[in-house]
Amino acid sequence: MRYWFPYPLLSLALLMLWLLINQSLSPGQVVLGSVLGVVLAWIMVNLQPDKTRLKNYGVIAVLAGHVAADIVRSNIAVMSAILRAGKRPINSGFVTIDISLRDENALAVLACILTATPGTAWLEFDRQTGVLMIHVLDLENGAAWSELVRNRYEAPLKEIFE
């Protein structure tokens, strides 16, 4: 089973994508999409990505909700910061955070979350020391930002991936 379907979630996602592009649920498209999903998953084996098991699906839903809320909130914050930029200079700066997350996929998800949220951008992660550097547009104090990243994103990601 594992041999024939090395990445079941990936195959399922590819099938969904194929059906969405073609806008149909006809049996022919479903078969073609399934074949494509399975074949492309075999190709993925050659790329040898890190295998991780997802645990704790409830935490995933909570994290997704938090991320959506944060994206909306920081969109508003960044908009007001840009509109105010003429009057007073924006206080932006770099923040370094110690994180203990080591799983490759979890780090990738964290990077996407931090960069997709306007107002924070992932710049650099040092694998040896575990120090992450982000750039924050509207910085009040650095310690609060590093606490926020650690509690709000890193802790749930640790529960999900490790």
Next chain:
Amino acid sequence: MSHLTDLPTWVAIPVCILLLLGSTITLIGSIGLIRLKTFYGRLHAPTLGASAGTVLICTASMITFAVLQNRWILHEVLIIVFVILTTPVTLMLLGQSALYRDRIEGKNDVPRKAAGEQPDTTGMDI
């Protein structure tokens, strides 16, 4: 413009609001590209158009086509997923390469290679 008359009012109004809101947010993001003073500040600006702008305008398009053709049209979900997944990757790589180039040139408003110290907020760059 014949087909747009087929659109009932209860659909037309949310579509208009979504379109105008989305394009305004995108415009504000691009104004940020001009107004912000440093590269690292400007790095945040396109995310506005990429997250809020794309979601709002794609939703407007989805509603219009669904009502006009009387069935569920979920095409635009693909664009939302692609843009939301790919923009962070681009911006991350751009930020890294900018950091790399600034370090090579020895700019002193960019922090050195971080060495596990306390959160350092002295690098205010504006």
Next chain:
Amino acid sequence: MNELFIIWSILASQILLGLAMGCALFRMVRGPRAQDRILGLDALYIIAMLLLLTFGIRTANSIYFEAALIIAILGFVSSIAFAKFLMRGEVIE
């Protein structure tokens, strides 16, 4: 009345997106460093994609959607290639 309303608001949002493209273009032409230009290009193609979507709503033609999807995929690849080039290549400014 209803029809006029939606046509005007599509037009208005197209004008807003056009202005946004102008801002991104300004950063692309003017940008002091190469990374600023790439950032401008990245913003420019996302806004162009949104503009195509509004054209699609205006004409109720789904061919615009396909063009927007292609821009969304290929623009990403080009930005990644440029960003990688900045790290490895010999950049002449």
